[in-house]
Amino acid sequence: MSSNVSDILKQLDTLNQATGIDVFVPSLGKTVKFKNLNLKQQKDLLKSSVDETLTKLSFIVNFYSIIQENIIDTTIDINKLYTFDRPAIALALRATGLDSNYSVDENVYNLNDLINRIKTIPVPTDSLTSVIDIQNLSVELEIPHLNTDRDISLAAVNKLRNTEDRDIKTLVGELFIHEIIKFVKTVTFKTEAENQILSFSTLKVEDKIAIVEKFPSNLTSKVLEFIKNYRDFEAKFTTIGETNIEVDGSFFSV
Numbered sequence: 001m002s003s004n005v006s007d008i009l010k011q012l013d014t015l016n017q018a019t020g021i022d023v024f025v026p027s028l029g030k031t032v033k034f035k036n037l038n039l040k041q042q043k044d045l046l047k048s049s050v051d052e053t054l055t056k057l058s059f060i061v062n063f064y065s066i067i068q069e070n071i072i073d074t075t076i077d078i079n080k081l082y083t084f085d086r087p088a089i090a091l092a093l094r095a096t097g098l099d100s101n102y103s104v105d106e107n108v109y110n111l112n113d114l115i116n117r118i119k120t121i122p123v124p125t126d127s128l129t130s131v132i133d134i135q136n137l138s139v140e141l142e143i144p145h146l147n148t149d150r151d152i153s154l155a156a157v158n159k160l161r162n163t164e165d166r167d168i169k170t171l172v173g174e175l176f177i178h179e180i181i182k183f184v185k186t187v188t189f190k191t192e193a194e195n196q197i198l199s200f201s202t203l204k205v206e207d208k209i210a211i212v213e214k215f216p217s218n219l220t221s222k223v224l225e226f227i228k229n230y231r232d233f234e235a236k237f238t239t240i241g242e243t244n245i246e247v248d249g250s251f252f253s254v
Helices: 003-018 039-047 055-070 085-097 111-118 146-161 168-181 205-212 217-235
Strands: 021-025 030-034 101-104 107-110 129-134 137-142 184-190 195-199
Touching: 021 085, 030 085, 039 055, 055 085, 055 146, 085 111, 085 146, 107 111, 129 217, 137 217, 146 168, 146 205, 168 205, 168 217, 184 205
Parallel strands: none
Antiparallel strands: 021 030, 101 107, 129 137, 137 184, 184 195
């Protein structure tokens, strides 16, 4: 790489740093400075929308890297941000850097209206976690942090891409189980002698799946109820009127 090219790249980095944008992060309840999207990042997001079966997972993986690269306030640990922070950040980056108007079914929406409304959505901190007790089994659930969502989504992408038989039943089954393990924080087995606690953050994805696949159906139904309630809350960050905006790779095409 020539010195001239290197100098230009450094100047572009400086420019992106200096022209940061304000992004409201719901879980923090405050505005944080981010660098705007660059063309390479937009290209990577659009590439993730090509494979329709994996587009959401690929977007989660790619957008985690963008948050990591673009956040200017380095005192903030992005791994402590939650998955409902992602659409708020995505909306701000798209509206500011690309186009604030977004078309859905021939209707054009101003994303800034939704961005402003996000600031008024209360975050129910007491609903971010839950504990399910069934006999001698206790499962602690938690809304996924960004890194947990990224790690499990990446494992699912790699597994499904390497699966020869990618029929719809296989995909649905794998996506279902990978979605559940994102929300499990700990599993505790209670005995008279002592409690055996498994922290899911220390386990391999394969081990998480093996454990969750053994969950009894009455426990699984309670886990799914927790996930549904969270998805209903998360949808508030992407809903304009009666329209829910799908925030994935294709969201960044203009």
